[in-house]
Amino acid sequence: MLNMDVKHQVVIHTADMEWLDSPAQGVSRKPLERESAESGHVTSIVKYEPGSRFDQHSHPLGEEILVLEGVFSDEDGDYPAGTYIRNPPGSKHSPYSEQGCVLLVKLNQFSKFDKTSLRIDTRATPWQQGIGNLQVMPLHNFEEENIALVKWPAGERFKPHSHFGGEEILVLSGEFIDEFGRYPKYTWIRSPHMSQHFPYVEQETVIFVKTGHLLSRS
Numbered sequence: 001m002l003n004m005d006v007k008h009q010v011v012i013h014t015a016d017m018e019w020l021d022s023p024a025q026g027v028s029r030k031p032l033e034r035e036s037a038e039s040g041h042v043t044s045i046v047k048y049e050p051g052s053r054f055d056q057h058s059h060p061l062g063e064e065i066l067v068l069e070g071v072f073s074d075e076d077g078d079y080p081a082g083t084y085i086r087n088p089p090g091s092k093h094s095p096y097s098e099q100g101c102v103l104l105v106k107l108n109q110f111s112k113f114d115k116t117s118l119r120i121d122t123r124a125t126p127w128q129q130g131i132g133n134l135q136v137m138p139l140h141n142f143e144e145e146n147i148a149l150v151k152w153p154a155g156e157r158f159k160p161h162s163h164f165g166g167e168e169i170l171v172l173s174g175e176f177i178d179e180f181g182r183y184p185k186y187t188w189i190r191s192p193h194m195s196q197h198f199p200y201v202e203q204e205t206v207i208f209v210k211t212g213h214l215l216s217r218s
Helices: none
Strands: 010-013 027-034 042-048 057-059 063-074 077-080 083-087 091-093 101-107 118-121 135-142 145-152 161-163 167-173 175-178 181-184 187-191 195-197 205-211
Touching (some): 077 083, 077 118, 118 135, 181 187
Antiparallel strands (some): 027 042, 042 101, 057 091, 063 083, 145 205, 161 195, 167 187
C-alpha cells in the first residue's frame, strides 16, 4: 500500500519523481496512492510514449482521467491536453497515444451508483465566477464529491478555511501557496477531512480540485 491513510496530508512534487515501468511497453507511471500493485484504488501520473498502447481492460469501479500533455486516445475518440474523462464502473476500453501523452489517472474510486460518462474539453468550456476573483469550471459532482478547475489571478488570497470531506489538488500551472509551503506545477496535495489552510498565489495559477470525497475513507 502507498499513501492510503487519508487521515494524513500528502504532498508530492511529481516533477521530481522517477518514471516506473507499467505492464504495457512504452507506458510508465508515477504512483501517488495505491492500494496494491496492479489492482484496487490507484492515483498516478501516467505517461504514454508515442505509439504506445494498453490492452483492452475494464474499470470495475470507474476511471477518471485528466489529460495533462499530448493527445490520449481510445476506440471512441482522441482527447487532447485539457480533456477531462470519466469512464463509469463496468466500462472498458483500449487506450493508446499516437503522439504521446501525460495523464492524471484515478482508478476504482467511484461510487457504484455513479454511472456518468464524461468527455469535457476544458479549453472550450467557459469559466464561471467563483468566490472573490476566483474563476471556477465545475466538472462533476456526485453525492459529497465535487470536482472542478479553479483559476487564481495573480496576487489572489483566499480566506482561511477547512475542508469538509477532505481536499485533493493537482497544480496544473503557476504555483499554489499556503502557510505550509509552495507547490509548483504538477504538485499533488491530499488534505484530510477538516484540515485547514490559508491559500494564496503570486502568479496566475490553475488547479484541479476534488473535495468531499475522502470522508468515506476516513
